[in-house]
Amino acid sequence: MLLSVAQSALPIGISGIEKRFGGLSVLHDLGLDVAAGEFLTLLGPSGSGKTTLLMILAGFVRANAGSIKVGGEEIITMPPHKRNIGMVFQNYALFPHMNVFHNIAFPLKQRRVPAAETAERVERALELVQLKGLGQRRVDQLSGGQRQRVALARAIVFEPRIVLMDEPLSALDKSLREHMQIELRNLHRRLGMTTVYVTHDQREAITMSDRIAVMNAGRIEQIDQPEVLYARPRTKFVAGFIGESSFIPVECRNGGVWHEGGKLRMKDPMPSAGRHLMVVRPEKLRVIAGEPAGDVNTLPATVGDVIYQGDSFVCYATLKDGRQVILRDYCRSDVLARLPSPGEPITLGIDAQDVVLVAHQ
């Protein structure tokens, strides 16, 4: 029965997926493990292959090679209607000639669930997505948010082993999208189904996911929990795609990491010798007045534009080598009192524990 999905949630093991469209290779030897009940997001720019991977999981696109195991069972050649995977489409894909009830009852009808049980389960699914009493509405009488909920109810009413979502919130306006993010996350926590979610919106991915797989050009660049991904990006692409970053070139030699002739203080283990990039997040930088205290690196800079954004301000500063870095801080009154002014020379500080290096590409 509905609300007991957690017990039937299954892990997914994806390995060696290759996909070429014509001569164009879109997925290369892609492997990924999703734990039972996990909410995993595929995050990447358009053309990174994330939607193609989802289509292969659903069975709509045939891979050239690879294996997909759901709870140990190979499904790579299984036709889509036998996979028992729920999917929420970007444009909802509700059946326009059926009302809300029949849309949600559709998967149950295919499984020959008796009418009385169908009615009961549809009713409960409607309740779950807060659409109680709207069963007899026509699909074109619903708002975007309501259609989204119907699509969601339809994808979970048959208690699928896995739920796939292809940018399901991209057609909604900002406030509704943020509301639905929370709702989807809560629903996932309640039902515990294994979920693979596709989005190009990093904020959405961070808000909702247990883990995020960042995809770029048909490969997974990094797969980690949101906070690890943000704090410890492993490549320049990940650091640039998730959150804002400035990059400062550094060099590793003689057992130290050097920037402009000064040795960097850092907590992370020393990388291999050669050129690297220091990832600088706007909120990790601060303005240092007087002598630096504690384990902190200092960077002399000149203030460029200072932009007031209500809750926070953004300061663009230019380093000695002409490179621009971004600093962000909240508008507390003590910060506002000594807001840097354009043209002013300042000293920027970044704590040793916040120093993250990625390979120079």
Place this chain on the structure above:
Amino acid sequence: MSVASASLDHDGRSGGALNADALRADARRESHGTLALLSPGLLLVFAVIIVPIGWLFWLSLFDETGQLSASNYARFFEQASYIKTFVTTFKVAFVVTGACVLFGYPLAYMLSQLPRRAAGVCLIFVILPFWTSVLVRTYAWLVILQRKGLVNTWLMDLGVISQPLPLANNFAGVVIGMTHIMLPFLVLPLYASMKSIDTDCLRAAMNLGASPSATFRQIFLPLSLPGLASGVVIVFVLCLGFFVTPALMGGGKVIMWAMRMEQTTSLYSNWGAGAALGVVLLAVTLALLGLFHRLLGARATGVWSRR
């Protein structure tokens, strides 16, 4: 708006709300302008449709001697040959429409599933007959289907049959020839409606557990029905008034409504009777359109749509 005008009233402006008179005059000017732009079209419709049909109706009310009478209409109930023509016309229209659905649906389905380029090429083959004269196509069918035509010669040479099949100059010939001519009228609207079906809907159906055949029956077929219905209406209505093909392929044995009209006016010079036939055909066609509209909704007939 009401808020704005209410607050403006407090300013003591005369004549009610601010600029209300000027705005009303502007709206009137705009509707007059629209009417002026429409008038050439309306005049044309009046001159070439309303007037001739009114004249036709007027003519049908007089008998051969020029006396006002209902005898032209009474004939439909009195003469068996009229009733027979009526029945034949509907029979041909039904069978041809059925044949068009039988051949047209799979054809349109195939076209809608082909990649864009291949579909474009195949569509040209569907539309190609449109550019050829109906007369030429009908004679071509005569060459193919007659007693010593291509089909009969081949079948006899192959020993499949010993006697030539009666394919032309009869009901079968009329149906074959007309189906060929009517097919594009069914395929084109059907293809358009199939093309507009969201492929994600079909994917969603399969994802939710529907087999390919269940997906076709429960999703694709119902979503293609409006296109099928409009194709059926077009073909059926065109069949009712069709002349050239039944006249040539029927061998004088299949008399349809339009042929009867031609006989009445050119052979017997009875314009009143011919006009009555025209009025009845028009009335029946309109009644049918109304019925289809009732049964299938505005999308099928394309009239009175309230979207």
